[in-house]
Amino acid sequence: MNRYVWIVTALVLALMLAGCQPVATTPTAGEPAPTGEAGTAEAITLGLALSTLNNPFFVDLRDGAQAAADELGVELIVVDAQDDPANQAASVEDLIQRGVSALLINPTDADAIVPSVEAANAAGIPVFTVDRSAAGGEIVSHIASDNVAGGRMAAEFLCNALGGEGKVVELEGIPGTSAARDRGQGFNEYMSESCPGVEIVARQTANFNRAEGLTVFENILQAQPEIDGVFAHNDEMVLGAIQAAEAAGRAGDIVFVGFDAIDDAIQAVKDGTLAATVAQQPREMGRLAVESAVKYLHGEEVPAFIPVDLALVTAETVQ
Amino acid sequence: MTEATATTPTGTWHLRGYLQRFGILISFLLLCLALSLLSDRFLTVSNLTNVLRQITVNGIIAVGMTYVILIGDIDLSVGSVLALTSVVTADLLQMGVPVPMAILLGIGLGMLLGTVNGLITVGFQVPSFITTLGMLTAARGMALTYTQGRPITGLPDSFRFLGRGEPFGMPMPIILAVLVFALAWVILRRTRYGEQLYAIGNNPVAARLVGIPVNRFRTLVFTVSGGLSALAGMILIARLDSAQPTAGVAFELDAIAAVVLGGTRFTGGVGGMGGTLLGALIIGVLDNGLNLLNISSLYEQLVKGAVIALALLIHRQKE
Numbered sequence: 001m002n003r004y005v006w007i008v009t010a011l012v013l014a015l016m017l018a019g020c021q022p023v024a025t026t027p028t029a030g031e032p033a034p035t036g037e038a039g040t041a042e043a044i045t046l047g048l049a050l051s052t053l054n055n056p057f058f059v060d061l062r063d064g065a066q067a068a069a070d071e072l073g074v075e076l077i078v079v080d081a082q083d084d085p086a087n088q089a090a091s092v093e094d095l096i097q098r099g100v101s102a103l104l105i106n107p108t109d110a111d112a113i114v115p116s117v118e119a120a121n122a123a124g125i126p127v128f129t130v131d132r133s134a135a136g137g138e139i140v141s142h143i144a145s146d147n148v149a150g151g152r153m154a155a156e157f158l159c160n161a162l163g164g165e166g167k168v169v170e171l172e173g174i175p176g177t178s179a180a181r182d183r184g185q186g187f188n189e190y191m192s193e194s195c196p197g198v199e200i201v202a203r204q205t206a207n208f209n210r211a212e213g214l215t216v217f218e219n220i221l222q223a224q225p226e227i228d229g230v231f232a233h234n235d236e237m238v239l240g241a242i243q244a245a246e247a248a249g250r251a252g253d254i255v256f257v258g259f260d261a262i263d264d265a266i267q268a269v270k271d272g273t274l275a276a277t278v279a280q281q282p283r284e285m286g287r288l289a290v291e292s293a294v295k296y297l298h299g300e301e302v303p304a305f306i307p308v309d310l311a312l313v314t315a316e317t318v319q
Numbered sequence: 320m321t322e323a324t325a326t327t328p329t330g331t332w333h334l335r336g337y338l339q340r341f342g343i344l345i346s347f348l349l350l351c352l353a354l355s356l357l358s359d360r361f362l363t364v365s366n367l368t369n370v371l372r373q374i375t376v377n378g379i380i381a382v383g384m385t386y387v388i389l390i391g392d393i394d395l396s397v398g399s400v401l402a403l404t405s406v407v408t409a410d411l412l413q414m415g416v417p418v419p420m421a422i423l424l425g426i427g428l429g430m431l432l433g434t435v436n437g438l439i440t441v442g443f444q445v446p447s448f449i450t451t452l453g454m455l456t457a458a459r460g461m462a463l464t465y466t467q468g469r470p471i472t473g474l475p476d477s478f479r480f481l482g483r484g485e486p487f488g489m490p491m492p493i494i495l496a497v498l499v500f501a502l503a504w505v506i507l508r509r510t511r512y513g514e515q516l517y518a519i520g521n522n523p524v525a526a527r528l529v530g531i532p533v534n535r536f537r538t539l540v541f542t543v544s545g546g547l548s549a550l551a552g553m554i555l556i557a558r559l560d561s562a563q564p565t566a567g568v569a570f571e572l573d574a575i576a577a578v579v580l581g582g583t584r585f586t587g588g589v590g591g592m593g594g595t596l597l598g599a600l601i602i603g604v605l606d607n608g609l610n611l612l613n614i615s616s617l618y619e620q621l622v623k624g625a626v627i628a629l630a631l632l633i634h635r636q637k638e
Contacts, residue, residue, distance in 0.1 A: 054463070054467065054468050175616045175619075201613075202610075203615070203616070204609075204610050204613065204614075204616060204619075205619065209565075209568075210470075210561065210563060210566075211376075211555060211566060215606070216606075216610055218373065219369070219610030219611060220610055222360050222363070222365065222366040222607075223360050223610065223611045223613070239561070240559060243559055243560055247483055264472045264561065267472070
């Protein structure tokens with residue numbers, strides 16, 4: 001029993017240490033900026049709380065935000081929560097204590113961030129959310145990709161690639177997630193409004209997962225003797241589906257379209273196995289977040305939702 | 320199933336084991352009957368081969384899980400062990416390590432992780448639920464840091480044979496799974512070790528008193544479970560042409576479901592490989608059927624849950 005207590009204590013200590021890794025501050029803010037109306041650009045200090053920097057998407061987002069901050073001459077303090085809500089709550093608390101002019105939060109968890117947002121509200125610091133939203137508290141505006149527009153973009157591409165008619169399969173993301181809902185909505189709206197020749201013959205979830213993309217599409221290949229196109233709510237699923245189609249010898253007959261432009265998908269576009277993928281633009285997202293916050297601090301109106309444009313990556317546009 | 324003759328200590332258990340397996344067989348046949356009535360695509364050679372190929376990953380993991388549950392333990396780490404061993408194997412392959420060597424090293428790593436589970440459980444008298452919960456997190460963390468969160472894509476063709484090869488017209492994953500099930504069945508039913516495993520599951524104290532090396536057996540079943548998770552991972556990445564640090568999330572639940580559906584008693588001592596095979600088949604056929612029938616993703620889990628509950632109910636009544 002003593003040994004057991006010892007192990008648990010060691011584990012708890014290890015966890016606490018892991019949670020206390022130093023926050024990445026770039027560049028160090030000198031004097032804490034005064035809260036409230038910041039008169040000059042020099043006085044503005046923005047705090048950017050990211051969910052993780054262990055993902056190239058958020059690294060790009062930070063780079064875009066940093067570039068915009070440099071350009072506008074404002075300080076930017078970046079903290080990385082390493083996907084840990086408790087860590088994020090602590091670092092947002094630090095930012096509030098340092099008296100940042102505004103907070104840009106990319107929550108690790110929509111619910112867990114609410115107390116932090118409320119604390120910032122109480123301290124009179126305006127809060128913006130980036131990429132992922134918060135479930136409560138007062139948010140000035142939410143900056144994120146327009147997934148509905150991305151779904152429409154994918155539908156338009158697929159419709160044209162099929163010459164306006166054919167049988168299409170939609171691989172859906174995790175049911176109930178906003179990404180799955182919005183991408184599916186945009187895709188289906190476009191297809192039913194502007195592309196009557198396309199018939200959606202199967203609509204199944206593969207939970208944003210590559211292994212499920214493989215098995216679910218294997219099953220659909222069994223059910224559907226004719227498939228001309230596939231749209232998947234993310235690249236992972238479409239890459240799994242391509243493996244299924246190749247193994248069944250049917251990949252050549254099918255136009256595949258994915259979403260997110262992950263590295264493997266870009267490679268697949270270069271190889272010609274994937275026709276297109278919809279790219280989010282994290283740099284642009286970071287830039288817009290900083291610009292909107294600065295605008296707001298200068299007293300300008302900003303909308304409650306700021307959509308970030310998406311871009312289609314195809315054989316023609318891929319670098 | 321061949322093992323309707325359960326070798327269990329007492330006559331009552333013998334009868335009950337027989338009925339349980341019979342009950343789950345009835346559930347399975349009813350499910351197949353229903354699906355062949357609902358879809359003319361279900362009962363085709365190509366679809367049945369497809370289903371068999373799809374259950375190989377879960378089936379092989381479930382074999383290890385059957386041993387673990389039979390002695391009254393649990394292994395929650397199988398999905399994370401699969402992820403870690405498969406990214407390491409894929410990395411070795413990309414470094415140019417010969418295929419057989421990479422496979423052996425990968426499976427060896429799985430066995431090592433399993434042995435660690437076993438040694439901690441036995442040595443520190445920690446419930447395996449807690450040990451393997453720790454390994455679930457630790458191995459996932461190692462997989463994520465090892466890959467920096469990125470998938471490893473592009474494996475040599477000689478390795479992909481494990482997933483795509485069809486010697487004698489039979490898919491390689493199915494051959495491997497049949498071998499694993501056959502070997503596991505022989506060990507359990509035709510050797511002294513099998514009898515001793517049942518004895519431990521029924522009463523570990525009594526087993527120790529009659530001189531069975533209980534601790535060694537408990538460690539060994541975790542070693543086997545880790546090794547089989549690694550083997551299942553090889554099949555998965557050979558099929559996907561990509562190893563992902565996020566692979567295998569919640570695989571432990573599917574494996575446990577297959578074992579329990581198959582009539583293995585959760586507290587150990589009763590059950591076997593034939594039941595587990597049927598359990599894995601039910602889950603695989605159900606997933607296949609939901610896709611063939613194009614059930615809306617919003618209702619999929621509801622239908623799946625209802626069918627599994629019904630199957631359990633049928634064989635509880637047989638008890």
